[in-house]
Amino acid sequence: MSPFKFGRLAGALTGAALMAGAVCGAKAETIDFMGWSAEENASHDVIFGMMDGFKAKTGVEVKWLGYAWSDMQKNLFLKIRANQVPDVVQLQARWLPTFARLPQIVDWNDVFGKDYLESQIAPGTLELGRVGDKQFGIPWVAGSVGPVANKKVMEAAGYTEFPQTIDGFVELLKAVKKAKPNSVPYTMVTKNNNGIILDFQIWLWTFGGELFDDANTVVVDSDASVKALQFMVDLIDRGLAAKDIDRPDSRRLFGQEESVFYFDAPLAKGFARKFSGQGEAYDANVLPVGTPVVKTGQPPRSVQWGHLLVAFKKDGKVPTKDGAAAKFIQHLTMTNETQHAYFQQVGLFPVSIEALNADQVKNDSYASAWAKYAQTAIRNELEGWPNTADMTTVIGEEVQSAMLGQKSAQDAVAAMQKRLEPLMAKNK
Numbered sequence: 364m365s366p367f368k369f370g371r372l373a374g375a376l377t378g379a380a381l382m383a384g385a386v387c388g389a390k391a392e393t394i395d396f397m398g399w400s401a402e403e404n405a406s407h408d409v410i411f412g413m414m415d416g417f418k419a420k421t422g423v424e425v426k427w428l429g430y431a432w433s434d435m436q437k438n439l440f441l442k443i444r445a446n447q448v449p450d451v452v453q454l455q456a457r458w459l460p461t462f463a464r465l466p467q468i469v470d471w472n473d474v475f476g477k478d479y480l481e482s483q484i485a486p487g488t489l490e491l492g493r494v495g496d497k498q499f500g501i502p503w504v505a506g507s508v509g510p511v512a513n514k515k516v517m518e519a520a521g522y523t524e525f526p527q528t529i530d531g532f533v534e535l536l537k538a539v540k541k542a543k544p545n546s547v548p549y550t551m552v553t554k555n556n557n558g559i560i561l562d563f564q565i566w567l568w569t570f571g572g573e574l575f576d577d578a579n580t581v582v583v584d585s586d587a588s589v590k591a592l593q594f595m596v597d598l599i600d601r602g603l604a605a606k607d608i609d610r611p612d613s614r615r616l617f618g619q620e621e622s623v624f625y626f627d628a629p630l631a632k633g634f635a636r637k638f639s640g641q642g643e644a645y646d647a648n649v650l651p652v653g654t655p656v657v658k659t660g661q662p663p664r665s666v667q668w669g670h671l672l673v674a675f676k677k678d679g680k681v682p683t684k685d686g687a688a689a690k691f692i693q694h695l696t697m698t699n700e701t702q703h704a705y706f707q708q709v710g711l712f713p714v715s716i717e718a719l720n721a722d723q724v725k726n727d728s729y730a731s732a733w734a735k736y737a738q739t740a741i742r743n744e745l746e747g748w749p750n751t752a753d754m755t756t757v758i759g760e761e762v763q764s765a766m767l768g769q770k771s772a773q774d775a776v777a778a779m780q781k782r783l784e785p786l787m788a789k790n791k
Contacts, residue, residue: 392423392424392687393423393424393425393426394423394424394425394426394449394450394451394687394688394691395425395426395428395449395450395451396414396425396426396427396428396449396450396451396452396453396691397428397429397430397435397438397439397442397449397451397452397453398427398428398429398430398435398452398453399429399430399431399432399435399453400453400670401427401429402429402430402431402432403432403634404634404637405630405633405634405636405637405709406630406633406705406709408708409704409705409708409709410427411427412704413694413695413701413704413705414427416694416700416701417690417691417694420694421687421690423687423690423691425691428449432455433555433557435453435454435455435458436458436461436752439452439462443465443467443675448467448674448675448677450674450682450687450688450691451672451673451674451688451691451692452672452673452674452675453503453670453671453672454500454670454671454672454673455670455671456491456492456500456502456667456668456669456670456671456743456746457743457745457746457751458751459492459494459499459500459671459673459746460494460746460747460748460749460751461749461751461752462499462673463494463497463499463749464749465675467675467676468499468673468674468675468676469499469673469674469675469676469681469682470497470498470499471492471498471499471500471501471692472496472497472498473681474681474682474683474684474689475684475689477498480498480501482716483696483697483715483716484501484502484696484697484714484715484716485714485716485719488502488505488669488714489502491505491667491669491671492669492671492673494747499671499673500671500672500673501671501672501673501692501696502669502670502671502672502696502714503669503670503671503672503695503696503714504628504629504630504669504670504705504711504712504713504714505668505669505670505712505714506628506629506668506669506711506712506733506737507628507629507665507666507667507668507733507736507737507740508561508565508626508627508628508665508666508668509626509627509651509652509653509654509663509665509666509733509736509737509740510624510625510626510651510652510653510654510665511617511624511625511626511627511631511632511635511649511650511651511652512525512623512624512650512652513617513620513622513623513624513635513648513649513650514647514648514649514650515620515648516539516543516546516620516622516623516648517535517539517623519539519542519543519620520535520538520539520541520542520543520623521538521542522535522538525650525652525653526655527653527655527656527659528655528656528657528658528659529569529594529655529656529657531655532624532655533598533603535548535623535624536548536549536598536603536623536624537601537603539623540602540603543620543621545621546616546621546622546623547604547605547608547616547621547622548603548604548622548623548624549598549603549604549622549623549624549625550604550605550608550612550613550616550617550622550624550625551595551598551599551604551605551608551613551625552608552609552610552613552626553599553604553605553606553607553608553763553766554606554607554608554609554763555609555610555759556755556756556758556759556760556763557755557759558609558610559758559759559762559763560743560745560755560758560759561626561666561743562595562626563591563592563595563758563762564666564741564743564744565626565654565664565665565666566591566592566594566595567583567587567588567591568664568741569591569654569655569656569657569661569663569664570587570588570590570591570594570657571587571657572585572587572588572590572591573744574744574745574758574783575744575787579787579790579791580787581780581783581784581787582780583776583779583780583783584776584777584779584780585776588776588779589772589773589776592762592765592772592775592776593765593772595762595765595766596765596766596772599766606766606767610625610627613625613626613627614627614631614634614635614638615634615638617631617634617635617638618634618635618636618637618638618639618645619638619639620639624652626665628668628711629651629710629711629712629729629730629733630709630710630711631649631710632646632649632709632710632729633708633709633710633711635648635649646729649729650732651729651732651733651735651736652736653736654736662739663736663739664739664740664741665736665737665739665740665741666740666741666742666743667740667741667742667743668740668743669714672692672695672696674688674692696714696715697715698715698718699715699717699718699721702714702715702718703718703721703723703724706718706723706724706727706730707723710729710730712724712730712733712734745758748787748790749790750786750789750790753786754783754786754787757779757782757783757786758779758783761775761776761778761779761782762775762779764778
């Protein structure tokens with residue numbers, strides 16, 4: 364598990380000719396863009412603005428095919444099987460290994476050239492979309508999934524600073540619960556396996572555990588894993604977290620000041636603006652913080668995170684660099700206008716080197732704070748395996764079995780180990 368060096372996102376850009384020759388002289392056409400972000404209130408307007416901007420520049424209309432995040436993979440597989448693949452598709456970075464096995468997926472190195480991509484987007488960021496030596500995904504946004512605290516809720520509970528240790532963190536949660544008895548102080552994800560895996564891994568690493576060792580052997584059955592899972596169960600049992608919470612619930616409760624802490628990507632600020640009803644005026648209450656640690660001095664953990672843009676061959680044909688799909692991807696990922704719009708309106712960090720180096724990003728206190736804690740983020744341990752979905756299901760089911768009181772934390776971790784071993788064996 365190697366820490367994500369956020370500083371690798373910085374660098375100098377020399378001579379970027381972005382959107383040059385944007386489908387000049389092409390006949391009017393429409394491309395399909397499939398994803399989930401424009402279905403979320405925080406991102407809807409800015410993404411549709413990006414699509415409108417592309418049409419204004421190129422004459423190409425972008426048709427949005429929106430689905431809920433939890434339904435994306437299922438619906439994309441259905442479209443691929445029916446030979447109805449969209450021109451551009453948004454993927455969560457950790458889903459890429461699953462789709463990278465499909466022969467139809469496009470290697471963007473064949474379209475843009477590896478050197479060109481690395482001149483536009485920092486190599487450390489491009490790794491999010493790489494499997495082996497293939498660049499199957501172009502990063503759209505990148506950063507980490509880490510914790511945010513609600514300053515206003517903290518202050519109402521008598522806190523002016525976020526605690527650094529787990530003991531202090533629990534005391535904060537108890538104070539919030541006392542001040543607001545109906546609140547869910549930590550909106551930990553307790554349903555939806557894809558969400559549970561992030562919270563669980565962060566606490567797993569915090570307590571010193573891991574899913575796999577450097578030899579890719581399953582090592583989750585450990586004292587550290589049991590402590591991490593028991594900690595999560597205890598929070599529920601004490602009313603400091605709750606059952607039946609998914610990430611959208613976390614975002615809503617946080618913005619409505621019924622929660623003081625949860626894990627999210629940098630777009631947490633955009634959701635808080637929306638659910639508070641106060642827009643940008645609420646930004647001061649959204650504090651990027653470090654995950655509480657067992658002992659002072661330990662690194663606060665979070666998960667590397669990003670959204671990718673991918674495409675699939677149609678009738679065996681690879682998109683061309685001058686085609687509408689490739690130009691649209693450049694428009695979303697390699698132009699300052701669109702990258703900064705996403706950053707300003709939602710809080711998502713740019714991926715292009717030039718956009719990251721702009722003063723409006725470097726001088727932003729929220730971005731700077733998030734970048735500080737992202738320096739010790741760790742790559743999702745399930746990324747890179749073709750059977751990621753199966754392993755995610757196993758871990759989610761066993762974590763939930765402990766949360767629901769069906770198994771002890773020790774028995775759930777032992778079952779997790781036993782079920783993961785044959786799945787990992789298939790990858791060797």
